Structure formats: C-alpha cells, structure tokens
Amino acid sequence: MFKKILVCLDGSEHGEKILPYAIEQAQRFQSKLVLLRVGSLAPLTISSSSPEQFRMVSSIAVDAAVRSDLSEARSYLSRIAESLTSKGLDVDTATTLGPIAESIAKFIKDNCIDLVAMTAHVHTGWKRFFKGSAVDLILWGCSVPVLVVNPEHAAAAL
Numbered sequence: 001m002f003k004k005i006l007v008c009l010d011g012s013e014h015g016e017k018i019l020p021y022a023i024e025q026a027q028r029f030q031s032k033l034v035l036l037r038v039g040s041l042a043p044l045t046i047s048s049s050s051p052e053q054f055r056m057v058s059s060i061a062v063d064a065a066v067r068s069d070l071s072e073a074r075s076y077l078s079r080i081a082e083s084l085t086s087k088g089l090d091v092d093t094a095t096t097l098g099p100i101a102e103s104i105a106k107f108i109k110d111n112c113i114d115l116v117a118m119t120a121h122v123h124t125g126w127k128r129f130f131k132g133s134a135v136d137l138i139l140w141g142c143s144v145p146v147l148v149v150n151p152e153h154a155a156a157a158l
Helices: 019-029 051-085 100-110 125-131 134-141
Strands: 004-009 032-039 090-097 115-119 146-149
Touching: 004 019, 004 051, 004 100, 019 032, 019 051, 019 115, 019 146, 032 051, 032 100, 051 090, 090 100, 100 115, 100 134, 115 134, 134 146
Parallel strands: 004 032, 004 115, 032 090, 115 146
Antiparallel strands: none
C-alpha cells in the first residue's frame, strides 16, 4: 500500500520519536523509507563599512552557512539511515533548504510519496496562533496520508 514513506526529521530527539512508527509501517508494507531534513539558516550577523562590502561578505557568509547546514543534515541522516539499513530496511536520505512546510509539500509532490510520518511540536494558545504549525500545513494541504505522533507520548526511538 505504501511504497515510499517520507520521514520528516528535524535533528532532535523529539523528531526521532516518529521512527518506531515509520519502521513498523515500512516493515508491514515492505516500503522504502525516505528520511528528509529541511535545513534553515540561522540569522547571520554581518557588519561592514560599505554596502558593496556588505553584499560581498554577506554572500560569502550565507554560502558558508548553507554548506555547513546541509553538511550537518547529511551526516545526521546518514547515521540514522545506517542504523535502519542494518535492520534490513530500504532507506534513502534527502536534504533541502527553505520554509519547512512548503519544502516538505514540494518534496512529497516531486517524489511520489505515499505516506508522511512526522512528530508535532505541541504549541498552544497565542504561541500556536503566531508560530503556526508545519504539521497543520502538511495535514491540510497534503494529498497523501500523514502519520503524526505527539513526541511527549510516543514510544522511545531506536
């Protein structure tokens, strides 16, 4: 039923709590797991004396930050993929940069994903109102089933 399961990871222990559930589905349906990490750029502080120097320095700083973020994301996903592969699972990894929900939605559409598995970072009240939720955007904007786990009540990961 599910040929490709997208597992959205953010690099945190909370995010990894989706893994036992994704593994169970992959084993049940003999699915390929696709581990995805969407990178984001932390705010950069750049100072310079002229606008021209600022453009040059900021371009170099952004490029270095992107390379560093993607390198860290690839290493992180490789460690998890290696662990899952040793358990006999078929695993691919992918990284991308951009807004989280939009990047995940594009990946789903571009890669024929059959099921999305992710954890929810639970926000309530005003914090939820202002921050929104990538999970909400995926749930309501996605054309495939989405498995969402509250990490506070999930089984222990690997």
